[in-house]
Amino acid sequence: MKSDDHKLKPPALLFGGGLTLLSVVRALGRRGIPVYCAEVQPPPNCWSRWYRIAQSNTGDPTPRNLTAYLRSLPFEQAVLFPCSDHWLAAIVAGLEENPDLQNRFPTSLPGRKTVATFTDKAHFANLLQELALPHPRTLIIDDENALTEVDATFFSHAFLKPADSQRFGEIFHCKAFTVNSVDEALSRYRQAKEAGLSLLLQERIPGPPTHHYFIDGFVDRHGTLAALFARQRLRMYPPDFGNSSYLVTVSLETVQQGIRSLEKLLSFVQYRGIFSAEFKFDARDGQFKLLEVNARPWWYLGFAADCGIDVASLAYRDALGLDVGQQKSYPVGVHFVYAEYDAPACSPAISPPGLSDWQRYRQWLKARQAVFAWDDLSPSLHQWKDRLVEKAKRIFRKPRVR
Template sequence: MPAIVVGSGQTGLGTLRCLRLADIPAFVACPAGDLAARSRWYRPTPGETAWDGVCNDAALDLLRRMPLERAVPIPGADDAALWLSRLPDDLRARFPVSGSSTRTLEILQDKARFGEHLAASGIPHPRTFPIRRAADIDTIPFGELDRVFLKPTNSQLFLRATGAKGLWARNRIEMEAIWHRLEAHGLEVLAQEYVPGDATRHYFVDGFRDRNGTLTGLFARRRWRIFPPDFGNSSYCRSVPLKEVGNAVESLERLLAGLDYRGIFSAEFKRDARDGTFRILEVNTRAWWYVEFAARCGVNVCRMAWQDALGLPVQPSPRDYPAGEGCVNLPGDIITVRSQPRAVRGPLHRILAQWLRAHYHVFRLDDPRPGLSVAREILGRLLRRAGRRPRAAAATPGGEAAATDVRTP
C-alpha cells in the first residue's frame, strides 16, 4: 500500500526518505522542480495530471481520478493536515489518514485559540494577548513583560505576506502601527511575551500518538543555533534524553490527551531563563523539517502514521534512542556561525567537529541530487552578490522598517 507525501521542500524530502527507510512505497505531491522532486526516490502521483500538493477542490477531483486503489496521505504542512481532515466521505476509505478531528487541528493551528486553550488547561505557556481591535493593544501590560512581539494566528498566511514568523514591537505606539498595516492586509495577529533566554533554551518534543491514544513515538532535541535569529528555524540541533525534558513531556501528554489528538506532532518549548519552566510555544500537526533526523535516531513517525491509517498495529519506537546526535542545516548554519561573535559561538574547531559528526539535513551520499541543487543555489547567490556594488545596511532586526514590512499577499 503506497503513501502520498503531501508536502514540499525540506519537510517533503525528509518525509519521503523516512518512508524509504521503512520500505514503504511513496508518491510525492509537490510542485515540479521542488527539492523533494530531486530525490532519487521521488515519484509524482499517478494519473494524467500529477498533484502539485495544492489542497483545493481541484485536488479532490485529482484524488477521485487517481489510478490507485488505496493510498495513505501524509501531510507535510498544517493546511494540508487540516484539508485532509475534511476529506469527503467518498474519499476517506480510499485515502485513509492518521489525523485528528478538524476541531482539534483548528485549536492547535490557530494561535489565538491555542493560547486560550492552554490558559484554560493550566499548561505553562507565554503570556498571550489576542488583538481583535486596536483598543486591545491598550490592555497589554508592556511594563510587566520582558519583550513583546506580534505573531500570527495563521502562520502560513503570515509567512507568505511578511517573510517572517513574528515581528518585534518595542512599545505600544510601534505595535499599533504594525497592527494597522497587518490588519489592512487581512492578517490576524496576537501579542505574546518573549520568553527570555537564547536559542539553546529551545527544546522540541516530536512524536506520534495513535488511534488508541498511545504515544508510540517520542523524540526530544535541543536547539543549539538558529537561522535567521529569533524567529527562524534550527540550523543545528542535538537529540537529548527524554528525562531532560520530563516536565515538557508531561505537559504535552496532558494537552494531546485533552484534545484526543491522533497523528504526527512536533511541539516546541522554551525553558524560561527566569525560573526554568518549560513553556510550550506551538505544536506542529504534521511532519516537520527534522523528521528524517528523528527516523535515523530510531523514531520513524512516518512509518507509524502509515501503519495507524491502515488500522495496523503501530510498532513503538524505543525511548532510549541515541542522545547527543547532531543534525545540521548546513547553509543556514554557516550564515549563523559567521554572524556570531566568538564568545557566543565558541571556538571554530568545535563547530567544525560538530559538522563532521552530524547528520545532514539535505545532503546525503545515498541521495545526492537534493544537496547538489542546494549547493548550486548557494553558489549562484554568492556569485550574484559578488557582482553587485555594496549597498547600505538593512534596518536592524526589530527596527521599524523591518518590523512593518508587509508584502502584498
C-alpha cells in the first residue's frame, strides 16, 4: 500500500475490474476518498492516478475466499464495492455468513435473496411476471421438450439468453445466441448445457438502438429513492447483443413509465444500493419493457457522476450511516461516447449510410468520454500508445511484395 491515509478516512475497497471499476475509482477518488483495488488491474485501470492495490490474493469470487481475504487486511474499516455480479454475490453472502465482519466492512447493497433474483435471469423473469410489470415474453428452458413445444414462428423474433450473464460471457464471449429455428435453438441449448449453463428463450422487441433507455440510481438504507439518472442509447456495438457506445441524457419525464415500474419492483424487494435498469420502448403497445437490472455499479457510472448524479459517493456515505440527500437533477442532452466501441458502430455495414470520420470525430469531441479524462490522463494516454504500437506491429508484419 502506498500510504496510511486509510487511518484518517475509511477507504473504499473495490472488487472486480474493467471499465466499471475505473468509473468507481474515479468517482470516489475525486471526492477525496482513498480507493484500493482487491485485485491487480491491467491497463488502463492501473494507470489511474487514484489506483492503489491492497493485497492481491483474493482467489475466485466465493464467500469463503472473500472472508479469508478480508480478515487478512490491515484496514480498521473499509467500504466494499463489487464491480461484477460474481463479486456482488460473494460479498453479500460472505458478510451474511460472517456477521462479525459487517461493521468492519460496511456496504450499501441489496440483500442476498434480491441479488440472487436479479443476477439469475430466470428468477428475474419470474419476478417480473409475478408483479405484472411490462417485459418481453420470456420462456424458461428446463429441457429440450420446452423448445420443441414452442411455436416455430416464435423463433423468427426471439433469442436465447443466459441465466448467468457473466459466466456465459466468459465462456462464449457474447451476450446471447441468435436462433432462427428450433433445430438451431436445440443445438445452442446443448452447447450451453454442456458448459453447465441455463438458458431462456426471450422475445426480441423490434426497434432500433434508440428505443433502449436506461434508468440508473440509488436507494438508501431507509428505502428512499435518493438518486435517478436517465439516458438513451443512440448507437451500440456489436449490433445484435452489444453495449451502448454513444448515449445522451434524457429527462426523467421521458421515462416516467419506466420509473413507475422500477419503483414497484424496488419497493417489493426492499432494495438498497446502486442500480442500473435497462428498458426497451415497444412501439407496438407504447410500453417501456424492463429487460434487466444491474444490482451494482455499471460501466458508465462515471458519466452519471460527471452529470451530478454520483451514486458511488452516495453508496459510500450510506454504508457508513451518513446522510445521503437527493440527487435527481442533471443536464439533459449531454452526450457520452465509448470510442473503442463506437468506431465500429459507426461503420456503414452496421449503421447505414454511416458517418464520415469527420462527423464521428465532431460528435466525439463534444461528448463526455469513457476513458479519457483531463484530471486523469494516464489511462487514455497509455491506451493510445498501446494501440499505436499494435498498429505499427501489424504494418511491419505485412509481407513485402517483390
